[in-house]
Amino acid sequence: MRYNRPRMLTPPREEEEVYPYRRAWGSIVREIGILTVISAGFYALGVVGFVIPERIFAPLNFTLPLLTVGLWLYFSAWKESRVQEPRVQLVAVMVVSALVANAIGVPLIGALRPDDWLASAGSFERILGYALTVGLVQEGLKYGVLRVILWQEGFRNRLDTLAYATAAAVGYATVTNLHLLADGLISPDVLALRLYTNVIMHYASSAILAYGLSELRFNPQVFFIMPVMIFMSALVTGATISIRATLTNSGFVLGIGGTRPLLGFVFSVVLVVTVLFLTAFLYNNAERREREAVEGD
Numbered sequence: 001m002r003y004n005r006p007r008m009l010t011p012p013r014e015e016e017e018v019y020p021y022r023r024a025w026g027s028i029v030r031e032i033g034i035l036t037v038i039s040a041g042f043y044a045l046g047v048v049g050f051v052i053p054e055r056i057f058a059p060l061n062f063t064l065p066l067l068t069v070g071l072w073l074y075f076s077a078w079k080e081s082r083v084q085e086p087r088v089q090l091v092a093v094m095v096v097s098a099l100v101a102n103a104i105g106v107p108l109i110g111a112l113r114p115d116d117w118l119a120s121a122g123s124f125e126r127i128l129g130y131a132l133t134v135g136l137v138q139e140g141l142k143y144g145v146l147r148v149i150l151w152q153e154g155f156r157n158r159l160d161t162l163a164y165a166t167a168a169a170v171g172y173a174t175v176t177n178l179h180l181l182a183d184g185l186i187s188p189d190v191l192a193l194r195l196y197t198n199v200i201m202h203y204a205s206s207a208i209l210a211y212g213l214s215e216l217r218f219n220p221q222v223f224f225i226m227p228v229m230i231f232m233s234a235l236v237t238g239a240t241i242s243i244r245a246t247l248t249n250s251g252f253v254l255g256i257g258g259t260r261p262l263l264g265f266v267f268s269v270v271l272v273v274t275v276l277f278l279t280a281f282l283y284n285n286a287e288r289r290e291r292e293a294v295e296g297d
Helices: 024-047 054-080 090-112 114-118 123-150 158-183 188-218 225-248 260-296
Strands: none
Touching: 024 054, 024 158, 024 188, 024 260, 054 090, 054 158, 054 188, 090 123, 090 158, 114 123, 123 158, 123 188, 123 225, 158 188, 158 260, 188 225, 188 260, 225 260
């Protein structure tokens, strides 16, 4: 007679605790990564000599600025709706930031006309000049939107500030990118790199702004942190505008398509990687300090 061997009963594995929030860093990396690949693809088309038909310039140029918000809606807004405790004001922050950029930011910077009086300035003066004009206007408006809509109950944990600051960055960057279309009909491969730099600039500066908000909300003893972080985010904006213009207008040209656009593109990639890496370090360090303080009580 044949008997079936009984199966061993194993205790069920302890289920991993479900993280109730969307992981903001993962969404940011995916959005920036896809934008980087697409922008690199457009640059490659120019290098190999592929000519984009002029009849599709207009629809393609109009689509490119909306790509950023499309990626954000999928990886951030839609993914947010599928977690246990979503950040419910994300779309509101993005829309209000876009409206503020269109109604105040773009017209104010246009009235200041920094390109005119910084054209003949030295490198340091250009960085500081753009930081004190374009940078402070953009970061000040984004900070105002976040402060009015969300302070304080909207920030339940430190990474809430990053998620919402990214929403503000996407809204503001999309509007300024759409305004670039007013410069005239240009080749989409050229436009794609300009749009990419602008988006990366807003992602990087908003990450710094987010860290300042997290400290102001969860470590209010450091009362001076917010003005410092606003200035630092504005300085990133000033450096991005000035250094990229210097690189793309330099005389260093090699290859079929030249290296001027490539230098600006590489600078944008290095900028966003560096800023996000440093900001992530600051976030992790702040969270570690909080855990140690709780354990020490």
